[in-house]
Amino acid sequence: MKAINFRIGLLILAIMTTFGMFFFKLSIERAKKKAQEIERVESHSYKYDNCVQYALVAAENGWFPCYNCGTVDSIYLYKNEVWKYGKTCKGENVRYANGLPAKLLVFEVEFEGTEKECLIEEKKKIYNYPNLPECLKRNIVLIRPAGNKIDR
DSSP states (O other): OHHHHHHHHHHHHHHHHHTTOOOOOOOHHHHHHHHHHHHHHHHSOOSOSSEEEEEEEESSSEEEEOSSSTTOSEEEEOTTOEEEEEEESSOHHHHTTTOOSSTTEEEEEEEEEOHHHHHHHHHHHHHHGGGSHHHHTSSSOOSSOTTOSSOO
């Protein structure tokens, strides 16, 4: 029965992606986890007032390490596609004092605010990543960007 349901799911996915109707829906568990993490962030006080939520994006087309790709360890990204979302209150030069984690990545500030605001923004972007056009066009669904090992 599970094999039949899986095949039906694959058929529906193929039809939806063929006709441009695909929209990744968070599982109930991931939606709950996202809500709990944001609630936890909102309930704490944080130290810093001047932080940034950033993305590490591909500066050029190429292969990049992938921590969420199952059995393969790299993924091909096109220029300007997101590899990782993050938050720092100390700036790029301190956060990545030894250089960015992969060649051909650039640090782009996407949001500025308090530490709390930046953490919430980071979580929203990580959890909503599967719905970005760059992710939807792939043969595999990544639940988070290739460079985010966990949901933060």
